[in-house]
Amino acid sequence: MAEPRIDEIIEKLRLELRRGALPLAVLARLREEHYGYSLRRELNARGLDIDEGTLYPLVRRLAAQGLLVSEWRHDEARRRRYYRRSELGAKVVERLEEEWRGLNLSIDRILEENQS
Amino acid sequence: MNLLKSYSHQVVAYLPEKSRDDLFAEIYDSLCEEFAEWQTRHPGRDEVDFLDERKEHPMRYATRLAAEGTPYLIGPQFYFSFISALKVGASIATAFYLLLGVVLALTSGEYLASFWNAIKLIPGALLWVCAAILGVFIALEKSGERARWLDRWSARDLRPIKSHRPISKGEIYFDLALSILILLWVLDLIQWPSAVRQDGSWLSELVFALPVVFWYALGALLLFDVGFRLMCLAGSFWSPGLRLTAIAGNVLWIALLAYAAVQSPLVTVTDATTTVAADLLALANQSVRGVLWSICLVLAGSALYHLWRLVGKGRSGSDDLLAPG
Numbered sequence: 001m002a003e004p005r006i007d008e009i010i011e012k013l014r015l016e017l018r019r020g021a022l023p024l025a026v027l028a029r030l031r032e033e034h035y036g037y038s039l040r041r042e043l044n045a046r047g048l049d050i051d052e053g054t055l056y057p058l059v060r061r062l063a064a065q066g067l068l069v070s071e072w073r074h075d076e077a078r079r080r081r082y083y084r085r086s087e088l089g090a091k092v093v094e095r096l097e098e099e100w101r102g103l104n105l106s107i108d109r110i111l112e113e114n115q116s
Numbered sequence: 117m118n119l120l121k122s123y124s125h126q127v128v129a130y131l132p133e134k135s136r137d138d139l140f141a142e143i144y145d146s147l148c149e150e151f152a153e154w155q156t157r158h159p160g161r162d163e164v165d166f167l168d169e170r171k172e173h174p175m176r177y178a179t180r181l182a183a184e185g186t187p188y189l190i191g192p193q194f195y196f197s198f199i200s201a202l203k204v205g206a207s208i209a210t211a212f213y214l215l216l217g218v219v220l221a222l223t224s225g226e227y228l229a230s231f232w233n234a235i236k237l238i239p240g241a242l243l244w245v246c247a248a249i250l251g252v253f254i255a256l257e258k259s260g261e262r263a264r265w266l267d268r269w270s271a272r273d274l275r276p277i278k279s280h281r282p283i284s285k286g287e288i289y290f291d292l293a294l295s296i297l298i299l300l301w302v303l304d305l306i307q308w309p310s311a312v313r314q315d316g317s318w319l320s321e322l323v324f325a326l327p328v329v330f331w332y333a334l335g336a337l338l339l340f341d342v343g344f345r346l347m348c349l350a351g352s353f354w355s356p357g358l359r360l361t362a363i364a365g366n367v368l369w370i371a372l373l374a375y376a377a378v379q380s381p382l383v384t385v386t387d388a389t390t391t392v393a394a395d396l397l398a399l400a401n402q403s404v405r406g407v408l409w410s411i412c413l414v415l416a417g418s419a420l421y422h423l424w425r426l427v428g429k430g431r432s433g434s435d436d437l438l439a440p441g
Contacts, residue, residue: 035145036142036145036146037145037146037149037150040146051180052142052143052146053177053180053181054180056139056142056143056181057180057181057182072141076148078141078144078145078148079141079145080141080142080145081138081141081142
């Protein structure tokens with residue numbers, strides 16, 4: 001059996017790593033109202049490169065869970081859906097933020113031990 | 117922005133129908149914004165360059181939108197290719213047996229029996245085709261192969277479109293079933309009641325008093341109708357070509373039905389011997405004529421609607437998903 005290429009493995013693991021973190025980033029940014037592309041631009045500007053094929057399923061899932069509220073409007077002769085964090089979303093972000101910081105601390109510790 | 121619209125259509129065409137409208141609006145809006153930004157950095161370059169440089173095959177895009185990350189017999193990477201292969205395979209098999217039926221009917225002399233024998237083979241052939249395609253795709257999935265054919269995609273394959281009103285599948289299925297039923301009746305494969313009764317009097321063996329050439333024209337139009345409906349089923353949106361074909365078809369139908377409606381007598385019977393029967397016959401003629409004119413009216417309305425969507429303000433009407441970019 002052919003050995004899988006290291007780049008492919010890293011790419012898959014990288015995607016898995018980001019997949020877990022993206023909902024937190026999206027929920028945090030949606031403290032302010034955004035439509036799909038403006039949200040993507042905001043995240044990209046902060047170094048989180050995300051394509052629409054990943055972003056749209058994610059915001060739809062978060063909206064279906066009640067963490068986001070959305071509204072359709074007509075801007076520039078196009079239909080545009082605006083998303084904003086719901087009250088439930090705000091509570092979830094608070095809890096997830098604690099989780100994230102705890103996890104970050106633990107992983108840092110493990111990685112430091114790995115280097116020594 | 118026609119190509120961006122066309123690209124967005126192609127992406128959502130692979131996704132569940134109920135979410136298509138919303139997804140289309142979001143994808144199209146995002147593409148328009150991204151394209152505008154990209155163009156400021158690449159002045160003079162067009163949508164084709166943008167799509168080729170920044171976007172992947174619409175099937176890949178749709179796969180990412182639909183992916184849920186669960187194990188599949190045929191996974192997201194191959195799923196849409198599999199469905200497309202099934203559609204193409206089934207269409208080719210059906211067309212082959214229809215053609216075979218026509219050839220056998222023309223060469224054997226027993227028109228209906230030969231044609232019917234070929235038609236009867238279609239369900240079995242479809243099963244074999246589907247089984248073969250399923251086998252190939254399961255093998256591809258299990259081997260870990262990539263869908264390499266999607267790498268060769270280019271935005272130059274897209275055709276700009278000006279309208280993106282979706283085709284109503286229910287309406288098409290209804291028209292298709294109706295055309296096939298009438299075709300079967302014309303071919304004498306099914307029978308409809310040919311008698312009228314009123315106040316205890318009967319008119320039996322009702323027949324249409326129309327020339328042979330009318331029946332040939334009717335058969336040809338019905339075959340055209342079946343083919344056209346199948347084409348509509350294969351597409352997701354009304355293109356100008358489809359609308360033009362629909363208008364041409366409706367005009368031909370109106371001409372043929374109007375020709376039949378002005379014939380006198382239109383329907384006749386083999387045993388119209390009594391006075392009561394003659395009265396009933398006149399009533400039957402009137403009724404059939406009324407039905408034919410009503411159908412003509414409906415067809416004219418449908419043709420005018422297509423014309424309005426094609427050339428009038430209906431092209432950017434409010435029932436479109438969004439205004440043209």
